[in-house]
Amino acid sequence: MEVHNAMTMQREDFESTLRGLRVRKDELREKENQMKEYLQKFDTFLKENEVKRCRAVRKAGREKELTNQKQADLCTLLEEKKALIKDRDRLEKRVQKNAIFLQYLDRVVQSSEQFQEPRQVMSRYDTLVLTREDLVRATQLNQDNTEQARAQLGRFTEQSNDILLQYNNTLAQLQSQLDKARAEGIIWESRWAHIQNTAAKKTLLLGTIKMATLNLYQSVCKRSKDTDATAAPEDTPKQLDKIQTFLSNLISIWEEVNKPDVAVSHR
Numbered sequence: 001m002e003v004h005n006a007m008t009m010q011r012e013d014f015e016s017t018l019r020g021l022r023v024r025k026d027e028l029r030e031k032e033n034q035m036k037e038y039l040q041k042f043d044t045f046l047k048e049n050e051v052k053r054c055r056a057v058r059k060a061g062r063e064k065e066l067t068n069q070k071q072a073d074l075c076t077l078l079e080e081k082k083a084l085i086k087d088r089d090r091l092e093k094r095v096q097k098n099a100i101f102l103q104y105l106d107r108v109v110q111s112s113e114q115f116q117e118p119r120q121v122m123s124r125y126d127t128l129v130l131t132r133e134d135l136v137r138a139t140q141l142n143q144d145n146t147e148q149a150r151a152q153l154g155r156f157t158e159q160s161n162d163i164l165l166q167y168n169n170t171l172a173q174l175q176s177q178l179d180k181a182r183a184e185g186i187i188w189e190s191r192w193a194h195i196q197n198t199a200a201k202k203t204l205l206l207g208t209i210k211m212a213t214l215n216l217y218q219s220v221c222k223r224s225k226d227t228d229a230t231a232a233p234e235d236t237p238k239q240l241d242k243i244q245t246f247l248s249n250l251i252s253i254w255e256e257v258n259k260p261d262v263a264v265s266h267r
Helices: 002-111 117-222 236-266
Strands: none
Touching: 002 117, 117 236
């Protein structure tokens, strides 16, 4: 019984210790989760601070570059200001120096009825200057055109002389060829007369031959009693073919007739 009670007490103590450990484990897990959440938030905080720092660095760099650019622009503007002041002083001196001309223009306006203010005088002067420049350009252009025309005339004259010389040479060659052609024409006229005479004789001979051929053709047709002869009177080649055929047949007949005589003579 005492042992049982001791075992029961030990078990209860073990279970109580086990429950305490479980509670402690849960507390540790909760603290671990809290620690992870804290670390995550801290890491996010560090990243955000890093991003902000990088932005600040870039912004500081841009502001520094902008400051340097503005400083350079300021130096440029100061230099331009100095140049403008220098130009202003130069122009003021020029105005003071040229004031005498304005006074002169005022006197011109006062003494002239054509102009009412110096600006009209300057406008008239500018017009005259432009007119003078136009006249100078026109004169120069006319002079250039005259020089070009003179050069073209010289080239044309030279070319005309060359062409005329070439035509004279050609004319001399043509005259020589004409003389030669006339001499050859006389020779060919003599030859043509000879050819005509010869041709007349040959034409007469050809007519005689055709007539004889036609007579012979008609005789052959009569002898062969060929009533289907169709050769025209002027178709000499066909007549000759007919005559040749007739003679060939006649020779064949003659040879055939003479064969027995040849056999008898051999006996």
